[in-house]
Amino acid sequence: MTEETPTPPEDVSLIHALLLDGRGGATEMDWEQIAGWKPEMGLLWVHLHADNPRTGRWLNEESRLDPLMAEALWDMDNQPRCLVEESALLATFRGMNFNRGAETDDMAILNLWSDGTRLVTVRSAPLRSVRDMARALLVGRGPRTIGDLLVTLLGRLHDRMEPVLDGIEEDLDRFENQVLRGDDSGIREPLLEIRSELIGFRKHLTPQRRALQELTKSRPSWLLKRHQREFREVENLVGRFLGELDGYRDRAMLIREELNNQIAERMNRAMYLLSIVTGVFLPLGFLTGLLGINVGGLPGTEVHWAFWAVCGILMIMAGISLFIFRRSRLI
Known part of the structure; x- marks a missing residue:
């Protein structure tokens, strides 16, 4: 055989x-x-x-x-x-x-x-x-x-x-x-x-x-x-x-x-995190953009501590934004 x-x-x-x-x-x-x-x-x-x-x-x-x-x-x-x-x-x-x-x-x-x-x-x-x-x-x-x-x-x-x-x-x-x-x-x-x-x-x-x-x-x-x-x-x-x-x-x-579903959930979490980051930095970006315009008459241009003052204001604004998000249970 x-x-x-x-x-x-x-x-x-x-x-x-x-x-x-x-x-x-x-x-x-x-x-x-x-x-x-x-x-x-x-x-x-x-x-x-x-x-x-x-x-x-x-x-x-x-x-x-x-x-x-x-x-x-x-x-x-x-x-x-x-x-x-x-x-x-x-x-x-x-x-x-x-x-x-x-x-x-x-x-x-x-x-x-x-x-x-x-x-x-x-x-x-x-x-x-x-x-x-x-x-x-x-x-x-x-x-x-x-x-x-x-x-x-x-x-x-x-x-x-x-x-x-x-x-x-x-x-x-x-x-x-x-x-x-x-x-x-x-x-x-x-x-x-x-x-x-x-x-x-x-x-x-x-x-x-x-x-x-x-x-x-x-x-x-x-x-x-x-x-x-x-x-x-x-x-x-x-x-x-x-x-x-x-x-x-x-x-x-x-x-x-x-x-x-798990992939969609991870994508949603990532998009949500990006939205929070955007919400925090959007007003900060607006302020820094306003201060960066090339025109005369901007306050503090002749003061040596003005930069640190602006940084402090930005930190305060970021803290306020985070407080609002936390209070609204968004984060």
């Missing part, structure tokens, strides 16, 4: 092909063995890398899939959806992209098709849930049927989202405590990033929930009722995630409003 890595080589098309033994184990297959596979040989799971021309050739020419299904499997622009047609299931889901350089809300795409005997999955980026499932099958501790495989895979795909959302909640808790202490340093940009992530998560998870609802309602014949119940549990989990995202969005908005 070719293990999923953060940066898979571009020439890797077949990530793994596993032939399930029905007892929780599986054996690996290569392209030649895949070409010779028949349903009576066992259940087959083929997992492919989308960014490779070989994947497209196999889907369109060798997979024996309907051309529309093959094209949909290779399309990495799909939003989450689910289509059940007779015994075939075609679906698109999104999972957390933990690969280096990926944005948190840049969720990886997983397209899948199955008729109950064969599962074909195509991904845009490595997914830990897929890797863990393949490892479990290779050591004999995996699912036994395609239905069990789908249920477990989708469950793990969504379980990976919970720690990410918990991390967002911890960040919001920290920001709230900072704002309550009056410390807004280093908050605005991370808060903006969190709001962007929340928008991205909600954009993907809203149709994902609808896809799970459709899968629960229109299950193909090879999915059992217990699978239906388990898919409903996954749907409820996504619904809880959406509720949490709404709560986080509201908290982020409140934190931003409080930040803006």
